[in-house]
Each structure stands twice: as structure tokens, then as C-alpha cells.
Amino acid sequence: xxxxxxxxxxxxxxxxxxxxxxxxxxxxxxxxxxxxxxxxxxxxxxxxxxxxxxxxxxxxxxxxxxxxxxxxxxxxxxxxxxxxxxxxxxxxxxxxxxxxxxxxxxxxxxxxxxxxxxxxxxxxxxxxxxxxxxxxxxxxxxxxxxxxxxxxxxxxxxxxxxxxxxxxxxxxxxxxxxxxxxxxxxxxxxxxxxxxxxxxxxxxxxxxxxxxxxxxxxxxxxxxxxxxxxxxxxxxxxxxxxxxxxxxxxxxxxxxxxxxxxxxxxxxxxxxxxxxxxxxxxxxxxxxxxxxxxxxxxxxxxxxxxxxxxxxxxxxxxxxxxxxxxxxxxxxxxxxxxxxxxxxxxxxxxxxxxxxxxxxxxxxxxxxxxxxxxxxxxxxxxxx
Amino acid sequence: xxxxxxxxxxxxxxxxxxxxxxxxxxxxxxxxxxxxxxxxxxxxxxxxxxxxxxxxxxxxxxxxxxxxxxxxxxxxxxxxxxxxxxxxxxxxxxxxxxxxxxxxxxxxxxxxxxxxxxxxxxxxxxxxxxxxxxxxxxxxxxxxxxxxxxxxxxxxxxxxxxxxxxxxxxxxxxxxxxxxxxxxxx
Amino acid sequence: xxxxxxxxxxxxxxxxxxxxxxxxxxxxxxxxxxxxxxxxxxxxxxxxxxxxxxxxxxxxxxxxxxxxxxxxxxxxxxxxxxxxxxxxxxxxxx
Numbered sequence: 001x002x003x004x005x006x007x008x009x010x011x012x013x014x015x016x017x018x019x020x021x022x023x024x025x026x027x028x029x030x031x032x033x034x035x036x037x038x039x040x041x042x043x044x045x046x047x048x049x050x051x052x053x054x055x056x057x058x059x060x061x062x063x064x065x066x067x068x069x070x071x072x073x074x075x076x077x078x079x080x081x082x083x084x085x086x087x088x089x090x091x092x093x094x095x096x097x098x099x100x101x102x103x104x105x106x107x108x109x110x111x112x113x114x115x116x117x118x119x120x121x122x123x124x125x126x127x128x129x130x131x132x133x134x135x136x137x138x139x140x141x142x143x144x145x146x147x148x149x150x151x152x153x154x155x156x157x158x159x160x161x162x163x164x165x166x167x168x169x170x171x172x173x174x175x176x177x178x179x180x181x182x183x184x185x186x187x188x189x190x191x192x193x194x195x196x197x198x199x200x201x202x203x204x205x206x207x208x209x210x211x212x213x214x215x216x217x218x219x220x221x222x223x224x225x226x227x228x229x230x231x232x233x234x235x236x237x238x239x240x241x242x243x244x245x246x247x248x249x250x251x252x253x254x255x256x257x258x259x260x261x262x263x264x265x266x267x268x269x270x271x272x273x274x275x276x277x278x279x280x281x282x283x284x285x286x287x288x289x290x291x292x293x294x295x296x297x298x299x300x301x302x303x304x305x306x307x308x309x310x311x312x313x314x315x316x317x318x319x320x321x322x323x324x325x326x327x328x329x330x331x332x333x334x335x336x337x338x339x340x341x342x343x344x345x346x347x348x349x350x351x352x353x354x355x356x357x358x359x360x361x362x363x364x365x366x367x368x369x370x371x372x373x374x375x376x377x378x379x380x381x382x383x384x
Numbered sequence: 385x386x387x388x389x390x391x392x393x394x395x396x397x398x399x400x401x402x403x404x405x406x407x408x409x410x411x412x413x414x415x416x417x418x419x420x421x422x423x424x425x426x427x428x429x430x431x432x433x434x435x436x437x438x439x440x441x442x443x444x445x446x447x448x449x450x451x452x453x454x455x456x457x458x459x460x461x462x463x464x465x466x467x468x469x470x471x472x473x474x475x476x477x478x479x480x481x482x483x484x485x486x487x488x489x490x491x492x493x494x495x496x497x498x499x500x501x502x503x504x505x506x507x508x509x510x511x512x513x514x515x516x517x518x519x520x521x522x523x524x525x526x527x528x529x530x531x532x533x534x535x536x537x538x539x540x541x542x543x544x545x546x547x548x549x550x551x552x553x554x555x556x557x558x559x560x561x562x563x564x565x566x567x568x569x570x
Numbered sequence: 571x572x573x574x575x576x577x578x579x580x581x582x583x584x585x586x587x588x589x590x591x592x593x594x595x596x597x598x599x600x601x602x603x604x605x606x607x608x609x610x611x612x613x614x615x616x617x618x619x620x621x622x623x624x625x626x627x628x629x630x631x632x633x634x635x636x637x638x639x640x641x642x643x644x645x646x647x648x649x650x651x652x653x654x655x656x657x658x659x660x661x662x663x664x
Contacts, residue, residue, distance in 0.1 A: 004407045097586040156585055166422035167445055172403055173417045174410050203589045215580040216587060272443040356446035
């Protein structure tokens, strides 16, 4: 079924098609429409889910954990301050190995109070052990919910799908809503092998000393790494079923590119016509859109960026005191590669500052002009 | 690719208008992207919304700075703000007004078309007397004047997206389509 | 009673901190340095000590008298404090 829908509703449809069984959420701009539509879907019976109205995002994640531990496929959504409020429970969901799927609308952190887009909210959660998928179209948002459940439930690691506030959450565009039958064939029922079961009593999360805590952490890392091949595998299966492929990254005109722009989300989308324009001007430029940020696709980036003349990374986030997060991590992945290319790190678009084509082009041109970067952070467009 | 900007006041259905156009164009098999000026909203304040239309998938996701055409749902905005900011020369400005196109000499670099969408909306009792909802009518006019979208698709989209008075809204769109015309000299 | 579960290596462990056995392997009675002693003469079989014991370490026998489960009683003394008949005394362990 073809529809024109907003990014927020694409999350709701993804949860509906994935047959989410429990939804516990708290409203926050710009996520509210996700939960409003899910609530309507529960009310009219199209979604057979338990809808729990909680009093805060911390409780939303706590309730989600209880539901997932009981064996229910669980979905929630939040943004910025709400995501931050859930922080300790995000760690808990990972440690408890609960494959919850959550939509996070990337909104800049306050103060000052804001509702516009920035990725720092989800970047600040990159250490929690959640899979992170950075989306760049309405269709991708819907499809990613379904794929996320398929990956998360095989490795018992929670997953968040993130999307730019307003630029994606409140933008309406063409979206194909897959058939429920096909989604059911792609995504089987959730069977939690470790669920709460009065027939098999157990105690969860108890005090664990230094002699065994370490091994449990090792298991988490070992399993989140499995998401790397799993995204490619489930992505191919998705393509066979629905005609669209979603892997760890997306490349555009990369093959013979000397200068590569690495970025994510909506900036990566606007970058495509910029690459086209610069190619028609004779420049050998290409694009890598990082879609899966956790686990970080280091090996793939090493393969694709080795041998390039120059690389620039554009971050719509900042880890204060260091640099943009994607820049730091792409650099780290390439560090041990002999003859690695010099890398420029740009910051743009914080707090929802628009990033039009000419700004992206300007960043690529600056990189092309310089032999090597002189700063770890290059701020674009600061009004001085 | 076409970039169209809508001007109205909060509560007049400007944002819905931009979405109805998108839905109509999508029904005709094209790609669309539509979004409001992002910010805090309240009734009566100027509202801006945007729709991109293309025959290819649309990747650009920044704001629209140089629209090709405008729809102005509330004529009082013309004195209040510069509705033509960034508008490409020769673009259409479709204004909801009882005046004539010649009454807008300040828009000489553009193509002006008028439709009395307010009267049409009042006639079909869409919205209230104080705050008629003019979006269905102005979209019907848009279809006729620009030819960028067919009236059948507009009627279907209006029907789908009208929360109430679906038939009245469709009639308003059709009536505006029937009466709208561009001035001969432009 | 159940056996204590011992792991040698990571692959022996469940996926998360999940203890599959029962806590009855942990004989907390060894923590005690005071033991409750119930005077049946004074006891009125009200069951308050059984209700208040935080460790579920008092049982009721077939004659309705409370019996302390010495394997698990930690000697906290709440039963003695709550007994309305002062029928429970706390005596030192040897």
C-alpha cells in the first residue's frame, strides 16, 4: 500500500507491522505523533498491543524491560531529554539482554530549550550497548523497525532507530507500507529463551562479583558484533522480500572517488545531489552514509576508505572536549591502516541549523583545497 | 523538481494544504516531500509550509529558499511579510482574495492568479464564518492555473485528508477549479 | 536442598546474570551470633513471629507452634521484638 506519511508515523507503522505487543511511552516533542498513532491503532484494534501510559521516560524503559523479560515484543519512542532520562535503564536493558526496539527522534539537548535536530542525544548513549541505526528517509524508518527486531531478537541486544527531528520526523513523503503477510514471513514471533517463567524460576541481575561480571560483559560485546554480518544478511533477506536493501552503510558514486564524504542521516541525503553536481564538474568525489553506528562498521570502513586521497566526516553532533563522534570513530577505525588518508572533521547543523547543498559543497571544497587538516574540529557557519 | 511554498495563518489549514498537494501528486505517481516551517505554532501567527515535487526520488532535505511558486491562503499576510522572498522570477503567486490580479502591482516580476477561496469556503460552510478553511478551494485553483496536478487527484486527496465535511471540501476544490483563471495579460 | 552452581568458563554461563538454582544453597544461618529460643509455655500461637520474619525462617508445626529454621535464621531478633507475649529470647551462639 502506497502512502504519504511523516517519519513519526513510519515508526508507528513499523511497530504495527512488527506486531509489537507492548508499548510503554511518554510524550515529548517531536516524538508525540509516534505514540498518538500507536495509541489510536491499539484503540481501533488494528494493533493488538498493551498500551501502558507511564509517567516518565525512565518508567517507559523500565516498563518496556518488564514486558520484554516476560516475552513480549516491545516498542517505545522518545527524544533528547527523554532519552537522557532513560539513561541508566538503557544500560540495564542491554545487561539484561532484552531486545527492545525504540525510536529516538534526534533533538538537541537543553539548555537552551530547543526542539530542533541534533544527534548528540543518541551519541551520548553510544556506550550503553544499544544497536544504533541512523536513518535518512521515511521509507527507511519504517523498514528499519522491522529489520531491527529481526537482528535484535537473534542476539538479545536492544536497538534504537534514530531520525532527525522535523527534517524526518515531521516531513511527509512517499512510503510503501509492506504487506502484513510478507512482514510475518520475514519476522517470526519473538521467543525469549530467557523469559520470566514461573515453571522455571530464576533470579535475574543479582550481585555478581569481579570473578564473573567480566565474562558477562564479554558476552555482550561478542554478541553485538554479530549484528555486523546480521545486518547484511537480514538486509539481503529484506531485499528479496520487499525490494529494498538495508545494510551497515550506503555508498554513492564511491568507486573511483579520491575525496570521500562520510556522514549520516539527512545530511547524507542532501549530499547526494551535491556529489552529482561536483561529479559533473569533474571532481572525483563520493559518499559513504553510515547507517549502523553501533556496532561500528570499522572493518567495512577500512576496506572502503583505504587508498583514498582525502576523507571528510560531517557530524551533526559533538562530544564536547573532543570532536564530532563519527569523525573520532572513523579516524580510530583507520588508525592502523598503512598509508591511511588524512581526515577532516566538520561540525554542522547543531540545534537544527539548516545544512543546504552549498554548505555541504563548501566543506568538500575546503577539504580539496587543503593538504591536511589543521584542526580536530572545523565549525561551519558560526556567526562571528 | 518543483518547490512550492504555502503562506497562511495558524489554524487556516496551510500545513494540511501542503500535505494535500503532496498526496495528490503522489497519487499521480510522482515523488513528494512536504514539511512545515518548523517551530512553535499558534492560531493566527504566520505559518509557512513547503512541498517538493519531482519525477525522481527527492534526496535534498534542506529548507526551501528559492521556491518556484507560492500559494497565499491569507491575503493580509502580503502587507505583513515579504511573501515573495526567494521566489524565482516568473513564478506563480496564487492568492486567496476578492481583489483582482491587477491589484497587486508589486508582484510584477511574477505571475499572479487570484481565487476567492474565502467565499467558496463560506458558501460550502467549511470552517467558521470568522475562520473559514480555504485550503481545499485554493488547491482546486492551483490545479487549474498551473496544471501541475490534476483535479481528480486533488479531489481524492482532499477527500482523504479532510477530517470533517469531506464532500463539501471536494465541492469547494472543484468549484475553485471551475472558476479560476489567470489574467490574460500575464 | 539444591546444589551450588559452579562455572569454569564463560561458555558455562547463561547469557545474562541469571541464577538458575535456588538460594537455599546459601545457608545464611552461619551468619548468626544470636539465636531465637521460643518458650512454648508463654507462646499463644498468634503467628506474629512467623509473619514478621524477614527471611521466611520460621515455620509453623503441626501443633501451630513456631519453629525456627536454623539453617537460614540470621539472628536479627525481629521475632523477639514483635512477640506480644515475650515468648522469644535471643541467646548467644556458642
